[in-house]
Amino acid sequence: MKKINLELVNGDKAVLVEDQKVKILKSENYNFLFDKSNGFFARWGKTQEDDGDFSIGFPEIADIEISTICSGIYKPCKFCYKSNTPTGEYMTLDTFAKVFAKLPPTITQIAFGIGDIDGNPDLWKIMEFCRSNGVVPNITINGARMTPEYFDNLAKYCGAVAVSVYDKDLTYDAIQELTNRGMRQINIHYMISEETIDMAYEVMNDMKNDPRLARMNAIVFLSLKTKGNAKKGFTQLSQEKFNALSEYAIENYVRIGFDSCSSFKFFASLDQNKKLTEDFRKKMYECVEPCESSVYSSYINTEGKYFPCSFCENVDGWDGLDVLAADDFIKDIWYNEKTVEFRNKLLNCKRDCPIYNI
Secondary structure (H helix, E strand, O other), X not given: OEXXXXXXXXXXXXXXXXXXXXXXXXOOOOEEEEXXXXXXXXXXXXXXXXXXXXXXXXXXXXXXXXXXXXXXXXXXXXXXXXXXXXXXXXXOHHHHHHHHXXXXXXXXXXXXXXXXXXXXXXXXXXHHXXXXXXXXXXXXXXXXOOOHHHHHHHHHHOOEEEEXXXXXXXXXXXXXXXXXXXXXXXXXXXXXXXXXXHHHHHHHHHHHHOHHHOOOOEEEEEEOOOOHHHHOOOOOOOHHHHHHHHHHHHHOOOXXXXXXHHHHHHHHHHHHOOOOOHHHHHXXXXXXXXXXXXXXXXXXXXXXXXXXXXXXXXXXXXXXEEOOOOOOHHHHHHOOHHHHHHHHHHHHOOOOOOOOOO
16 A cells, blocks of 8 residues: 655645555545545545535646547537637647646546547547556547447546537437446536526436436536637526426436536525425535535646636636646645635635636
8 A cells, every 4th residue: 555645735744545446635634535446535624524624625636638629519519618629739648647747646536628539649548547547537528439449448447437418319329338338427418508408308308218328327417607619609597497407307316416616506406495305405415516626626738737627728817837847736836826816716705616607
């Protein structure tokens, strides 16, 4: 078992222990346990009932963009916040290895951002590199341009795969291919807005009735952020319609989740749903993790530049911090004055988004 001594920003001493199955961090006020075999993760403070001090956390998840190359099912997709094109760029294995070497040992999972599944020729080498270095890779795909070999590799390397809904048949076929290969953590990602809400109900009904979705995990609804292509033609979903969506899923036993951006809307939907028992409402509250950007997670783009999250890229004065030039990620990036400023702003908002009106 590997053991590393760490020091938190408040001076507390922490110990990180790791073997092939688990990664565990222990300190007086900040602790976590990650099971590499099934993705189980728990975090607590001084006691297991205590969330602890959010200002002293380390990066636990890295969201790394490894390609902006995307042909686009809708050429381009109308609500792509990245505004990706077929002539984008990708992160090579060599660059990824250099970025990886800068990351702190507390990273448990890496979520890969990619457009076309074949938009990075080093994708599988990068995933193999992650596995050989004790980190579990996850990825979101769009279901297009898939082959049996790609499905095999996703099942081999990934802990979880999300499939975005652009074309339902492409998405549902991809989910069936992955669950047929024994994967359990397979989710649908679907962006909700005033313009897309009707199809959200279609997808929930399909999850109950379409045999291709019988073994998937859940539908994860993503709230609109008006960035990139999504600046035009899309409107934030009202709280009333969000409440109806949440209530429909609960009443029909549809397994759903939301991105952390949606957490406060989901809290409000629970509070305003008079049909729920207090016990059920409490359990749902415990399942929700508000925004963890700069608190527990990091985003790094194809150029090796850090941002609190992907939606911050070139927004609100953020042009990125150079990870490759950093001597020490924690000192030069995590506790850089810009990151600390964003973290303080986020914590002052009680971890509600300080940039977008969600």
